[in-house]
Amino acid sequence: MSVIIHFLPDDVTIHAEVGERLLDVAERAGVSIPIGCLMGSCHACTVELEDGDVIRACISPVPPGKQELTIKLFSDPTW
Numbered sequence: 001m002s003v004i005i006h007f008l009p010d011d012v013t014i015h016a017e018v019g020e021r022l023l024d025v026a027e028r029a030g031v032s033i034p035i036g037c038l039m040g041s042c043h044a045c046t047v048e049l050e051d052g053d054v055i056r057a058c059i060s061p062v063p064p065g066k067q068e069l070t071i072k073l074f075s076d077p078t079w
Ligand code: FES
Pocket: 034, 035, 036, 037, 038, 039, 040, 041, 042, 043, 044, 045, 046, 056, 057, 058, 059
């Protein structure tokens, strides 16, 4: 099943498959999420979902049960 992923603030929309890693989706969309360890421990890749949940893109797959997902990138210059 494919899910529409909407990246903010870049305002980029792309289709992704359930289970696809969000980091890979972002890469495919041309959106750059800062990365570090790629193992879920450094929090460099932290993004925020529309409901306020904060997740790490490198270990987070596209969740099932949604047709659309909005992902907000933090633009914290200290990353
Ligand atoms: S890159 Fe380190 S937590 Fe994702």
